[in-house]
C-alpha cells in the first residue's frame with residue numbers, strides 16, 4: 001500500500017491501495033477490494049481526490065476518459081440499452097487498455113426521444129460515440145449530429161446499407177432500415193474527433 005512516495009514503482013496487477021480508501025485513477029482498475037495497476041510505472045497518489053493512478057513506463061497506452069470520442073461495435077441491443085465493444089479511441093492507432101465494454105442507454109442514444117433502442121441500432125453496427133462516464137461502468141452517448149451509426153449491415157442479407165435521405169437502403173433486398181446515423185455515415189472517418 002505505498003502511497004507516500006510519488007516515485008514508487010508498481011507492476012501490472014499489483015494492488016496499490018484498497019478500494020475503500022482510494023478511487024481508481026488513470027492506469028488502474030478496481031477489483032472491488034483493491035485498486036490495481038494496469039502497467040509497470042510510477043504510482044501517483046492524488047491526496048486531494050483520493051485517487052490512485054499509474055503513469056506507465058515507455059509508450060503510453062490508451063486509457064479512456066470522459067469526453068473521448070470512441071469507435072465501437074454494437075454487440076447486443078435491447079429496448080432500453082445496448083452493449084458496445086469499444087475498439088478504438090478516434091485518432092489513436094493503439095489499442096484501448098482496460099475496460100472496453102460500454103453501455104449505451106436509450107436516453108443517451110439521440111437528442112430526440114427514442115422509444116426503443118432496437119429501432120436506432122442493430123447488432124454489428126459500427127458507431128461513433130463519446131464517453132460520458134467511466135465509473136462505476138463505462139457509459140457512452142451518441143447524442144449529436146456527428147455521433148451514431150457509421151456503418152450498418154442489412155439485417156436480411158448482411159450487405160452494407162447505403163444512406164438514402166433519412167433511411168438506410170439495401171439495394172439487393174430493395175428495403176430500407178432505420179438507424180440513428182452520424183452525419184458522415186458511410187464515409188469511413190473512424191479517426192474524426194471534431195464532433
Ligand SMILES: [Zn+2]
Nearest residue numbers: 154157170173
Ligand atoms: Zn439486404
